[in-house]
Amino acid sequence: METDFEEINSSSHENSTDILIKEPSIEIRTAGAHKGVGIFAFKDFCEGDVIFEEEPIVAAQFYWNEKYGYLACHHCLRPMESTVENIKRLSNNENIVLSHPNLCPTDKSKHVYCDCGVGFCSTSCKELSWEQYHKCLCTLRNPSLNKLLKSWSGFHYPPETSSIMLLLKMIAIIELSSNYDEAVSTFLKFQHNYVNEDENMLMKFLGSEYAENFRIVHSLLHEVFPCKFVKEFVTEDGLRKLFALIGRNGQGIGTSVYSEWVKKVEKLDLNEEEKSKMDIFINKVYDAMNEHVGTFLNCEGSGLYKMQKNINHSCNPNATVTFPHSNFTLSLIASKNIKAGEEICVSYLDECNLFRSRHSRRVILRNHYLFECHCEKCTEQAGDPDVTSEEESSNEDESISEDEAMES
Numbered sequence: 001m002e003t004d005f006e007e008i009n010s011s012s013h014e015n016s017t018d019i020l021i022k023e024p025s026i027e028i029r030t031a032g033a034h035k036g037v038g039i040f041a042f043k044d045f046c047e048g049d050v051i052f053e054e055e056p057i058v059a060a061q062f063y064w065n066e067k068y069g070y071l072a073c074h075h076c077l078r079p080m081e082s083t084v085e086n087i088k089r090l091s092n093n094e095n096i097v098l099s100h101p102n103l104c105p106t107d108k109s110k111h112v113y114c115d116c117g118v119g120f121c122s123t124s125c126k127e128l129s130w131e132q133y134h135k136c137l138c139t140l141r142n143p144s145l146n147k148l149l150k151s152w153s154g155f156h157y158p159p160e161t162s163s164i165m166l167l168l169k170m171i172a173i174i175e176l177s178s179n180y181d182e183a184v185s186t187f188l189k190f191q192h193n194y195v196n197e198d199e200n201m202l203m204k205f206l207g208s209e210y211a212e213n214f215r216i217v218h219s220l221l222h223e224v225f226p227c228k229f230v231k232e233f234v235t236e237d238g239l240r241k242l243f244a245l246i247g248r249n250g251q252g253i254g255t256s257v258y259s260e261w262v263k264k265v266e267k268l269d270l271n272e273e274e275k276s277k278m279d280i281f282i283n284k285v286y287d288a289m290n291e292h293v294g295t296f297l298n299c300e301g302s303g304l305y306k307m308q309k310n311i312n313h314s315c316n317p318n319a320t321v322t323f324p325h326s327n328f329t330l331s332l333i334a335s336k337n338i339k340a341g342e343e344i345c346v347s348y349l350d351e352c353n354l355f356r357s358r359h360s361r362r363v364i365l366r367n368h369y370l371f372e373c374h375c376e377k378c379t380e381q382a383g384d385p386d387v388t389s390e391e392e393s394s395n396e397d398e399s400i401s402e403d404e405a406m407e408s
């Protein structure tokens with residue numbers, strides 16, 4: 001169920017009050033002075049309903065993820081390992097035996113590779129990638145790109161939320177487009193300010209501690225990829241804008257061949273005893289993987305989506321983003337019943353941070369997304385004292401401590 005949305009007003013819409021997109025079940029319009037535009041239900045949705053599905057304009061697996069052996073299609077992020085290979089690697093146990101291996105969704109006979117080594121789950125992904133960006137990024141054609149990638153992996157800067165591959169693919173898409181100005185404007189419709197002057201906020205990863213790494217990325221980009229867009233747009237200020245664009249709009253993508261196999265097993269017609277044995281096996285594998293790789297179960301990456309970019313954050317969300325096809329196709333699912341006219345919001349915070357105090361949630365949103373949260377929950381809790389998560393509970397999450405340190 002992929003929706004082809006009609007864009008009513010294609011101009012930049014920060015601060016716009018127009019209805020930008022109207023579709024039978026949703027519309028995109030202003031969500032108030034503080035929030036810019038948002039997505040609103042145009043009909044009632046029940047919990048579990050698919051609100052819409054869409055493919056990204058561009059997506060890429062995180063560079064570090066790929067380096068650690070998380071094999072995914074270079075184009076659509078579909079896992080390329082078999083289920084058995086996946087669970088053996090993630091649990092570091094060669095002896096695991098998988099029942100129902102025939103339910104493994106990976107079809108290696110369809111896999112194809114570019115001579116530079118990157119893999120694709122199908123010929124169509126390979127061809128699309130070549131036409132859209134890989135012609136510019138194939139390291140056999142432009143070996144100097146390796147220099148930039150090597151530097152990046154050396155200093156892990158900026159944090160992987162601003163994936164280097166996503167940045168390179170964006171630039172290549174613009175370069176290969178038959179309409180340069182239109183391609184540039186498609187990307188610049190995404191919010192790309194890196195400073196919120198009203199609130200005096202700067203994106204965390206552009207802070208002074210990363211200044212030298214930022215300078216290296218900037219100069220290497222000009223050295224190894226001196227295309228029209230890089231020459232014209234990628235000044236230091238332009239590069240900050242591109243990182244801000246990715247940081248503020250990039251949607252995390254996670255794909256897993258094991259979870260796809262689990263979904264298929266759950267649909268089998270098993271008796272109670274078989275079901276219970278299967279549940280025990282599934283949980284044992286999750287435990288073993290958890291012990292070896294922690295929460296890094298998925299092939300992870302990020303993408304830029306034309307519709308998703310309009311979804312605002314709420315600390316009490318009514319929708320979630322999922323990847324049910326185990327590739328980059330995003331599916332927005334109602335996590336509660338939603339009435340026509342209500343704004344549809346997701347949480348930009350992970351589950352753990354979502355349940356922190358108002359103060360802690362807002363610190364993270366400020367530092368990573370550059371806004372002061374005006375959701376209903378924050379408004380209702382406006383009188384709460386400014387407690388940090390540490391004071392609030394025994395929580396010792398480093399990311400929030402770092403964020404709160406930045407505040408002081």
Ligand SMILES: C[S@@+](CC[C@H](N)C(=O)[O-])C[C@H]1O[C@@H](n2cnc3c(N)ncnc32)[C@H](O)[C@@H]1O
Pocket residue numbers: 013014015034035036037038191248249308309310311312313314369370371372373374375
């Ligand atoms: C992915 S965009 C969402 C669409 C955006 N409102 C627009 O007009 O393009 C994320 C930006 O929306 C704004 N935003 C999202 N949720 C918000 C909230 N709860 N309170 C205030 N601003 C919010 C922030 O400026 C944030 O950086």
